[in-house]
Amino acid sequence: MNTASMKLITIFAEHVLKDRLISDLLRLGATGYSAGDVEGVGNRGTPIAWQGPNVRIETIVPPAVADRILAALENDYLRDYAVVVWVGTVEVLRPEKFSGPTPRRTP
Amino acid sequence: MNTASMKLITIFAEHVLKDRLISDLLRLGATGYSAGDVEGVGNRGTPIAWQGPNVRIETIVPPAVADRILAALENDYLRDYAVVVWVGTVEVLRPEKFSGPTPRRTP
Amino acid sequence: MNTASMKLITIFAEHVLKDRLISDLLRLGATGYSAGDVEGVGNRGTPIAWQGPNVRIETIVPPAVADRILAALENDYLRDYAVVVWVGTVEVLRPEKFSGPTPRRTP
Numbered sequence: 001m002n003t004a005s006m007k008l009i010t011i012f013a014e015h016v017l018k019d020r021l022i023s024d025l026l027r028l029g030a031t032g033y034s035a036g037d038v039e040g041v042g043n044r045g046t047p048i049a050w051q052g053p054n055v056r057i058e059t060i061v062p063p064a065v066a067d068r069i070l071a072a073l074e075n076d077y078l079r080d081y082a083v084v085v086w087v088g089t090v091e092v093l094r095p096e097k098f099s100g101p102t103p104r105r106t107p
Numbered sequence: 108m109n110t111a112s113m114k115l116i117t118i119f120a121e122h123v124l125k126d127r128l129i130s131d132l133l134r135l136g137a138t139g140y141s142a143g144d145v146e147g148v149g150n151r152g153t154p155i156a157w158q159g160p161n162v163r164i165e166t167i168v169p170p171a172v173a174d175r176i177l178a179a180l181e182n183d184y185l186r187d188y189a190v191v192v193w194v195g196t197v198e199v200l201r202p203e204k205f206s207g208p209t210p211r212r213t214p
Numbered sequence: 215m216n217t218a219s220m221k222l223i224t225i226f227a228e229h230v231l232k233d234r235l236i237s238d239l240l241r242l243g244a245t246g247y248s249a250g251d252v253e254g255v256g257n258r259g260t261p262i263a264w265q266g267p268n269v270r271i272e273t274i275v276p277p278a279v280a281d282r283i284l285a286a287l288e289n290d291y292l293r294d295y296a297v298v299v300w301v302g303t304v305e306v307l308r309p310e311k312f313s314g315p316t317p318r319r320t321p
Contacts, residue, residue, distance in 0.1 A: 001281075001284055001285060001288055002288070003284075003301075006300070008300060008302070010197075012141050032254065032255050032298065033254050033255065034226050034252040034253070034254030034268065034270055035252060035253050035254055036143055036250055036251065036252040036253070036270065037143065038141040038142060038143040039141070039142050039143075040139065040140050040141030040142055041139050041140065054141065056141055056143065060298070060300060067108075070108055070110075070200060071108060073200060074108055074109070074200055074201075078200060078201050084139065084141075084167070084199075084204075085199065085200040085201075086113070086115060086167060086197040086198065086199045086200075087110075087197060087198045087199075088115070088195060088196070088197045088198070088302060089302070090224075090300040090301060090302045091300065091301045091302070092298070092299065092300045092301075093284060093287060093288055093292060093299040093300075094288075094292050094299075097298075117304075119248050143250055144250065145248040145249060145250040146248070146249050146250070147246065147247050147248030147249055148246050148247065161248065163248055163250065174215075177215055177217075177307060178215060180307060181215055181216070181307055181308075185307060185308050191246065191248075191274070191306075191311075192306065192307040192308075193220070193222060193274060193304040193305065193306045193307075194217075194304060194305045194306075195222070195302060195303070195304045195305070
């Protein structure tokens with residue numbers, strides 16, 4: 001079987017952030033994602049508590065891309081939004097599909 | 108990056124148990140959760156087979172809280188309900204948000 | 215606590231494949247599953263790009279069953295469909311429920 005180890009990043013956020021998050025993931029090198037509606041509450045103590053419609057986004061990426069995405073999430077979202085982000089290691093079938101071309105740079 | 112290792116607990120259960128499960132998670136020390144509607148079937152051989160509306164609940168907690176939650180699920184749910192529970196290890200951004208105050212005791 | 219290590223297989227696929235995938239999982243030895251609606255896009259470069267309704271299916275199985283399922287997915291789906299498959303290791307409560315009888319053979 002053709003498998004390899006990759007990083008699975010999961011993001012739980014307010015629904016209003018969905019399109020922006022997905023756009024950032026793809027821009028930073030993710031080659032796909034899935035997104036589903038969930039409800040929930042973020043962590044106590046976050047600046048903005050919320051209980052509206054939420055989204056749960058998943059993406060699987062090589063470790064180097066994961067590092068780039070996590071740094072961007074930390075810098076661009078975690079201070080201002082009650083976003084929850086976690087990362088695990090998974091084995092994927094057809095690993096070559098998870099490594100896209102070098103990410104597009106935005107000027 | 109500010110990350111730490113935490114436990115991700117996932118619970119698959121009948122929808123009717125959702126509010127009770129979430130209440131127990133928060134009472135036992137979880138600081139947040141997400142819940143989404145899914146369909147499915149529990150494991151063959153469980154006392155009650157079901158195929159109605161189900162819920163999938165996730166919570167991320169420190170290891171000590173995870174142990175407390177798993178013990179409570181085993182004692183309070185697994186004998187009577189077709190609940191499926193699994194735990195993995197994940198790295199989280201902003202780990203300080205996952206440790207709440209000492210859990211409230213109910214008399 | 216009564217726990218054991220199992221494999222969590224997650225499949226992201228076009229919704230039209232849902233019933234066939236679930237049927238294959240159960241035939242190959244899975245004793246349960248959950249399925250939820252998600253949206254998303256598969257990996258760039260897959261033969262068929264799609265952005266219609268998708269499904270996210272999860273099943274927890276012993277390692278030997280996981281190997282059988284992954285081999286079947288690789289052989290029967292990955293060439294023709296934009297299916298994404300990943301596997302992780304989780305600890306489950308009540309592990310005896312995840313091992314069914316020897317899978318039914320189809321002639």
